[in-house]
Amino acid sequence: MxxxxxxxxxxxxxxxxxxxxxxxxxxxxxxxxxxxxxxxxxxxxxxxxxxxxxxxxxxxxxxxxxxxxxxxxxxxxxxxxxxxxxxxxxxxxxxxxxxxxxxxxxxxxxxxxxxxxxxxxxxxxxxxxxxxxxxxxxxxxxxxxxxxxxxxxxxxxxxxxxxxxxxxxxxxxxxxxxxxxxxxxxxxxxxxxxxxxxxxxxxxxxxxxxxxxxxxxxxxxxxxxxxxxxxxxxxxxxxxxxxxxxxxxxxxxxxxxxxxxxxxxxxxxxxxxxxxxxxxxxxxxxxxxxxxxxxxxxxxxxxxxxxxxxxxxxxxxxxxxxxxxxxxxxxxxxxxxxxxxxxxxxxxxxxxxxxxxxxxxxxxxxxxxxxxxxxxxxxxxxxxxxxxxxHPFSGAPEMASYLLERGLDRRTIVAYESAWGSAVLPYLDADARFYYPDLRRFGSYLVWTREWAERFQGLPFDEILRSAEADLGGLGGDPEGVLFLMSHPVDDPRVELLHSVAENVERETFHLYRLRKPAP
Known part of the structure; x- marks a missing residue:
């Protein structure tokens, strides 16, 4: 005893x-x-x-x-x-x-x-x-x-x-x-x-x-x-x-x-x-x-x-x-x-x-x-x-449902910050990958490198665009074909909001954008 x-x-x-x-x-x-x-x-x-x-x-x-x-x-x-x-x-x-x-x-x-x-x-x-x-x-x-x-x-x-x-x-x-x-x-x-x-x-x-x-x-x-x-x-x-x-x-x-x-x-x-x-x-x-x-x-x-x-x-x-x-x-x-x-x-x-x-x-x-x-x-x-x-602990399931219901999961998706964006991937097809600007590559799981640590927070949207254009071979040909899955709102006239998860999400809030069509 x-x-x-x-x-x-x-x-x-x-x-x-x-x-x-x-x-x-x-x-x-x-x-x-x-x-x-x-x-x-x-x-x-x-x-x-x-x-x-x-x-x-x-x-x-x-x-x-x-x-x-x-x-x-x-x-x-x-x-x-x-x-x-x-x-x-x-x-x-x-x-x-x-x-x-x-x-x-x-x-x-x-x-x-x-x-x-x-x-x-x-x-x-x-x-x-x-x-x-x-x-x-x-x-x-x-x-x-x-x-x-x-x-x-x-x-x-x-x-x-x-x-x-x-x-x-x-x-x-x-x-x-x-x-x-x-x-x-x-x-x-x-x-x-x-x-x-x-x-x-x-x-x-x-x-x-x-x-x-x-x-x-x-x-x-x-x-x-x-x-x-x-x-x-x-x-x-x-x-x-x-x-x-x-x-x-x-x-x-x-x-x-x-x-x-x-x-x-x-x-x-x-x-x-x-x-x-x-x-x-x-x-x-x-x-x-x-x-x-x-x-x-x-x-x-x-x-x-x-x-x-x-x-x-x-x-x-x-x-x-x-x-x-x-x-x-x-x-x-x-x-x-x-x-x-x-x-x-x-x-x-x-x-x-x-x-x-x-x-x-x-x-x-x-x-x-x-x-x-x-x-x-x-x-x-x-x-x-x-x-x-x-309240939802993460908005990842809701965002994944939105992508799947509208057939957007097959688009090229730029996810930033990658640590949060990766939470959406388990709900998509097993071969789905996001482009991660902080790692400058496509991927699913994260690799915690020093390069990632330097870029995983605080990148301005201009830098995200530049990285995507450089690594994806340019975005001008099909601007609607590339989506931006962001963990924070983006105030930029070049993009338009498609969907946001509820604001009461504790850990992960997502905002999905696409590039606006260039003016004729």
């Missing part, structure tokens, strides 16, 4: 009748799946989701793994699963349901295999990351969460079923960069335990499986020579923004409440005390968390590797985002799971002067902080569900 289950605060919930608790969890699991499916049915995929599908559709498997991943910064497992869907003849929408199935699987494993109290399980399932960010936006993060939960479910059997456990770790390493960090931490635990217990002979083959999979994942993530993030010291230190660590905690515990508070504090400076209180809560939470897991070197090692890697990414590589911040929560949950499986209960904290804080008090404090930290995130998930239901 975990410390979280022993906490006095949750004793009434965790120690209730087993049958009643199981029925409640089952009912909430059904609610998670049914409500999630309803909201998912109203979610329009955006360009991050389209990118993986287009890569899987339009590249040979060898190029996906050994060429494109150097621009994507992730192993290719998610892309290969997309390729499997495509080979089965399934439509683009299948990607969303596959992703959601991994989220549902994660929640199921947590509900019935994780050593936490029912309240913690429910708050974890319905927090913003598991209920929306990972489950409804189809990328490789629900896959990673599922493989982490699966691996932790097998951790207690790692000696009885070493190869099965090793395969789970191997798959986790290839889910995404965060899964790689998690697998690295678990692999280090495996190595230390083997040396400590003198089980080297039994541990060699599983270790080789983990190491080979980790090396395979690492090779795929080596940045390509022209990757736009390879500036600086071989791409390792592109920036230095330690402030991102603070912003990550604001996002993790309070959504983006810090943004309106910060704006309000400019008008009324005393409001900044709320920001200090938020930062203080984050410090308190992580302090209590480290006190909670300090009795397990395995949990500390796992969390240190994962959280350290995430901190490096946020400080030196790229800005943080909800998809990154959510993995701090997964790292903490993983560490607590390890501690519980290893039966390392929290110990009393000894203070100067012979005094001490009882372990039960520490457990109560941490459990309260954990629940307080997860509860606002549940409200955030509900808020995003209702936004997805009421």
């Amino acid at each position: 975990s410390t979280l289950e022993r906490g006095v605060l949750l004793r009434g919930v965790a120690g209730g009748a087993a049958r009643s608790g199981a029925r409640v969890l089952t009912a909430l699991f059904v609610v998670y799946a049914v409500v999630g499916l309803f909201a998912l049915d109203h979610h329009e995929p955006w360009r991050d989701e389209a990118q993986a599908w287009l890569i899987a559709r339009d590249l040979p498997l060898s190029d996906i793994v050994f060429t494109q991943m150097g621009h994507e910064g992730t192993p290719a497992l998610w892309h290969l699963l997309n390729a499997l869907l495509i080979s089965l003849g399934l439509p683009f929408s299948a990607q969303a349901y596959l992703n959601f199935s991994f989220a549902v699987g994660t929640v199921g494993l947590v509900f019935w295999r994780a050593p936490f109290s029912p309240l913690v399980k429910v708050l974890f399932a319905f927090n913003y990351y598991m209920a929306y960010e990972f489950s409804h936006i189809a990328r490789n993060f629900a896959l990673g969460a599922f493989l982490l939960a699966l691996t932790l479910s097998l951790f207690g059997q790692r000696r009885e079923r070493p190869m099965l456990y090793a395969v789970a770790v191997a798959l986790l390493a290839n889910a995404n960069v965060f899964g790689f960090l998690m697998a690295l931490g678990l692999g280090m635990i495996h190595a230390v335990e083997a040396l400590r217990d003198r089980r080297i002979g039994q541990a060699v083959l599983p270790a080789l499986v983990m190491a080979a999979a980790g090396l395979f994942a690492f090779v795929q993530m080596i940045p390509a020579a022209d990757n736009f993030r390879t500036a600086g010291a071989i791409g390792m230190f592109n920036m230095f923004t330690p402030r991102n660590l603070l912003l990550a905690n604001f996002d993790l515990f309070f959504g983006r409440l810090d943004e309106p508070v910060r704006a309000f504090s400019r008008e009324w400076p005393p409001a900044r005390v709320l920001l200090y209180a938020m930062a203080g809560f984050a410090v308190l939470f992580w302090g209590l968390f480290l006190l909670q897991i300090r009795t397990s070197w395995e949990a500390l090692l796992f969390f240190g590797v994962v959280a350290g890697g995430i901190a490096y990414i946020m400080v030196f590589k790229k800005e943080g985002s909800p998809r990154v911040h959510g993995h701090l929560l997964l790292a903490a949950i993983g560490a607590l799971w390890l501690q519980a499986v290893l039966h390392r209960p929290s110990a009393a904290l000894r203070l100067p002067g012979g005094r001490s804080v009882p372990a039960a008090w520490l457990g109560m404090g941490f459990t309260a902080a954990l629940c307080a930290g997860l509860a606002p995130s549940v409200l955030r998930a509900g808020w995003n569900w209702q936004k997805d239901i009421r």
Whole structure:
């Protein structure tokens, strides 16, 4: 039984009748799946989701793994699963349901295999990351969460079923960069335990499986020579923004409440005390968390590797985002799971002067902080569900329908910015391609090169026209044959608007133009 289950605060919930608790969890699991499916049915995929599908559709498997991943910064497992869907003849929408199935699987494993109290399980399932960010936006993060939960479910059997456990770790390493960090931490635990217990002979083959999979994942993530993030010291230190660590905690515990508070504090400076209180809560939470897991070197090692890697990414590589911040929560949950499986209960904290804080008090404090930290995130998930239901997340499906209904999809289409325009392509015929002025070529998926980074935003329409004329052999012969799919309105007398998507689109708004006929 975990410390979280022993906490006095949750004793009434965790120690209730087993049958009643199981029925409640089952009912909430059904609610998670049914409500999630309803909201998912109203979610329009955006360009991050389209990118993986287009890569899987339009590249040979060898190029996906050994060429494109150097621009994507992730192993290719998610892309290969997309390729499997495509080979089965399934439509683009299948990607969303596959992703959601991994989220549902994660929640199921947590509900019935994780050593936490029912309240913690429910708050974890319905927090913003598991209920929306990972489950409804189809990328490789629900896959990673599922493989982490699966691996932790097998951790207690790692000696009885070493190869099965090793395969789970191997798959986790290839889910995404965060899964790689998690697998690295678990692999280090495996190595230390083997040396400590003198089980080297039994541990060699599983270790080789983990190491080979980790090396395979690492090779795929080596940045390509022209990757736009390879500036600086071989791409390792592109920036230095330690402030991102603070912003990550604001996002993790309070959504983006810090943004309106910060704006309000400019008008009324005393409001900044709320920001200090938020930062203080984050410090308190992580302090209590480290006190909670300090009795397990395995949990500390796992969390240190994962959280350290995430901190490096946020400080030196790229800005943080909800998809990154959510993995701090997964790292903490993983560490607590390890501690519980290893039966390392929290110990009393000894203070100067012979005094001490009882372990039960520490457990109560941490459990309260954990629940307080997860509860606002549940409200955030509900808020995003209702936004997805009421408003389109992307205008790509609507624009694609307009092109198809009027037979315009076979025209030459110049899409700028390419990152947004590419979201329309999965709905068109598989051989459809757009001309991308920022890449100066026809394409479907994006290749994140330095040339793209220099041109992907802010090109004036004159430059877009010049690029198109140069690379398409001129536009004067058939001006109506070329369409311009723009992510922002164009105020230019040389073009006329054909169609715009609704203005309440959150991520991607599209405007379709054609050149006016020259005056006779």
